[in-house]
Amino acid sequence: MTAVKAGDIEALLRRGPASQVAVILVYGPDTGLVFERAKRLAESFVTDPSDPFALVKIEGDVLASDVGRLVDEASTVGLFGGQRSIWVRPGSRNYAPAVDAALKAEIAGARIVVEAGDLAKSAPLRTLCEKSTRALALPCYADDERTLADLIDRTLQDSGLRIAREARDVLAMSLGGDRRASLSEIEKLALYAQGQSEVGLDDVEAVVSDVAGSVLNTLIDAAFVGRSEEVERDYRRFRHEGMDPSVMLGSALRHALTLLSTRVAGEGQSPSMMVGNWRGLHFRRKTIVEAQLGRWSPVALRHAVQLLQEAVLACRRSQPDLAHAHASATLLRIATEAARRRG
Template identity: 65%
Template structure:
């Protein structure tokens, strides 16, 4: 069996696959990671990826119509000699027969990299490659925390940058499950921090996230943390910028419902443990949300939910100016109640 464990894939690619495995299947749910690894494995094998005689790109649908072509290409000697790479991108048609023919051919100085999507354990292509001594099957699934940290460090290091631990944790918390998107975000951060030695938490906060969404979250957190002065300033700013009051109250309602559900489902747990399980919570809000979970009881949250729900309906029926007044009043009322508690 030549299946590679997901956690061992990056190390294997860095040191180089076993030369006896001339065909490498790269598959999985993370399409960005599949594309990145397939590109790296194919291009690193040849001296010049831009040489059309050394680097061949084939489509899976083409091979489905002509199963013998992959073996023919793999057995072809380059015009000027040297190593060759063939990268195959899966299409809509199965081409396992072409891969099987290539594995049965005599291949020297050529690496075949097959790029596929998510393949079940019993998929014929995966079964064939995992069972062949001449092939490797490398899975690509969304990065876990350790893989994300390694990706961040490695990518920034290539740009001559280090990163503070707090900044790394904050950046990792904001990266998604697609390697291509993660690399894009890290690239933007590296560009922003160009000329510096290290990336700081301030750099991450400046590049990652949406400013208006951050302000809205700040107003909502101030509301449930019992900070009426901050709520008043935020509401006046939103009114000046023309944000729909119903959006503000609706966001506060969703936050109250999430607080309530978290308290009810996590009975007996500490506020820190409850905040840690809050899906999608931005790192910068963690301390505030912990304090809110400690401050609010389920009964008081239920009253806030009722009040916010009534205000959402009132905002829909009112004129823009009156709706803004409704929104400010309810948030200030909740903040005052939280402060007194």
């Protein structure tokens, strides 16, 4: 079997796959991480990644229609010689037969990198690569604390920067579960700190946004912690700024669903432990979200989710004024319920 454990992938990427590996499958639910690793594997094998003869990109659906195309591309000698990478982009059709043909062919001087989505264990492409001694299957799940810390250090080092430990911890807590979004935030921080030797806590607080949050966090947190006056005040402000009521309710619904999944997954844990496992939660929101987790039970959160879903639907069917009435009434109802649960 050549399925690689998620925790061993970064070490494998640093040392490089074994020479007998012809196909590398990169898959998983974190599309940003899948793309980043596939790109890294495809580009690192060739001298000039900008050379279209050295790095060839093919859509998966093209291979589904032309099974022999992958073998032909991998067997082609570059115009000026040298190694070649074939980067297969995700497709909606089954192109496992094309990959199977490549694994059975005699291919030298070429690396085939297959970028795929979240494949089930029984998916043909995944089972094919996991069973072959000439392939690797690399799963990509949301970054944990260790991989986030490594990503931060590596990305900042590329810009000639190091980061203080406290700043790294705060930055890691502020990043979301998608690798591409996390990279965007780290690169933005590196640009801000250009000319410095070290990134500090002040730099992180000045630049990095809450990737998983939104401008509506104050309104949503006020509702779920039971502060009705703040809900009324913030709702009036957002309405005056032209915010769509269904957008406000949609953000509240996503937050309720995240609270629910965190409560269910953290059964038996304290609210502080559950907050510690909440990836992407900005450090400034930890205290208020901890209070929410302590106040809302899974049963109550399911009821809140139902209320919000019904309100979103009602808003979409109503005129603007009536839609705002639906939205504000629902958020105030949630705030009243949260206040009742205080203590």
